[in-house]
Amino acid sequence: MRTTALLLVFAACAASCTRTNVVAPEPARLKVIATPANASVYVDGHYFGRATVLSEEPKALAPGPHLLTVQADDHFPHDMELELPPGLTTLTINLRPVPP
Numbered sequence: 001m002r003t004t005a006l007l008l009v010f011a012a013c014a015a016s017c018t019r020t021n022v023v024a025p026e027p028a029r030l031k032v033i034a035t036p037a038n039a040s041v042y043v044d045g046h047y048f049g050r051a052t053v054l055s056e057e058p059k060a061l062a063p064g065p066h067l068l069t070v071q072a073d074d075h076f077p078h079d080m081e082l083e084l085p086p087g088l089t090t091l092t093i094n095l096r097p098v099p100p
Contacts, residue, residue: 028084031058032070035094037071051093058088074098 032041034051041048043066049059051070063086071077073093082089 025050025063025088026087028063029058029060029088030068030084031055031088031090032091033090033092034070034072036072036075039070039075039093039095042069042071045069071093079095 002092030043030048032051032054034041034055035050037055041051041054043061045067047072049055061084063084064084066084067079068091069077069079070093072095075097078093078095082091
């Protein structure tokens with residue numbers, strides 16, 4: 001009986017100690033405008049989308065550091081490290097063509 005009472009007190013204490021008014025941080029949103037427009041965008045090594053889509057519909061990410069790679073056929077890839085803040089970030093990237 002005493003163990004049950006202690007568990008009830010502990011559960012009530014734990015429930016009252018939780019935060020109920022915690023606001024989730026605003027996500028980072030990444031908009032990529034690239035030339036050529038059909039370039040593929042990778043974030044942290046994972047396919048993120050085509051630049052044509054990301055220029056119209058930015059995608060959400062966790063704020064913080066990320067590695068971005070933009071690549072297209074017959075062009076040198078572009079790699080960069082980003083520190084994305086909450087809210088919208090727009091990147092304009094012109095890939096250099098590979099010489100013939």
